[in-house]
Amino acid sequence: MSDQEVTYSTLRFLQSPSESQNRLRPDGTQRPDKTEQKESSVPWHGIAVTLGILCLLLLMTITVLGIKIFQYIQEKHQQEESLRNLSQKYDVMQNDNYLKKQLLTKKTSECDRLNETFQQMKGSDLVFTEKKGCYHENESSESLPNTGKLKELSWWCCGVKCYYFTAEANNWMGCNQTCQSHNSSLLKINDAKELSLLQPKTSQNSYWIGLSFRKMENRWKWIDNGIPSRLNLTIMHHRFGKSECAFLTSTRIETIDCYRTYNCICEKRIDCFNKH
Secondary structure (H helix, E strand, O other): OOOOOOOOOOOOOOOOHHHHHHHHOOOOOOOOOHHHHHHHHHHHHHHHHHHHHHHHHHHHHHHHHHHHHHHHHHHHHHHHHHHHHHHHHHHHHHHHHHHHHHHHHHHHHHHHHHHHHHHHHHHHHHHHHHHHOEEEEEEEEEEOOOOOOEEEEEEEEEOOEEEEEOOOOEOHHHHHHHHHHOOOEEOOOOOHHHHHHHHHHHOOOOEEEEEEEEOOOOEEEEOOOOOOOOOOOHHHHOOOOOOEEEEEOOOOEEEEEOOOOEEEEEEEEHHHOOOO
């Protein structure tokens, strides 16, 4: 048999530097790997960021709540101030209302007293009318031409009013001037009773009275600007494009052009009689 050759080889495994260092450490402990260190630090970083965000949100919430509370306090103060002002105004209005009520009560009392006085005066006039009745009263007026003597005017008095029926004819404006010269005015008929009293005195003549149609106002008015509301006259419904005046006959009140000539009826109160 031939001799067999036996060859021996030795295998050696290379180790990494870190393993070598670990094996060389006297205490026998190994150093932690960097990957393991990184993985262990990541959770703590996330928690810190989350806590920071939560703190910021909490701070913002507290700031907003503080602003809202401040605004609420301001609004509450303003509302309280407005309430005080309204309360003061209400007290002033209550006081004014009380004063107005007192004034109204006073004026009402005065009106009642005046009305009572008026009724007494009216009653006195009626008593005077009943006692005195209707009568004729003469009054010296204008002088007669070429003689210098005063002309006697015959007034017909009934109650508290006296009437003068002129013998001369004139237009409506002329009659108005004639009555003014006698310290009187054209006749104003107050009611139907006075109308029925005067109509028989007109006989067959027509007399101007103090009622005319005002073209500018488009309405009928008395000589004193009063409105004939107490007389139910058909002429009140007439409207003319020119000035018209009213005259009295024994049967009616009629209208015609103011430049026509009629007699006049003047009037004045008995207490103004013979006063110049």
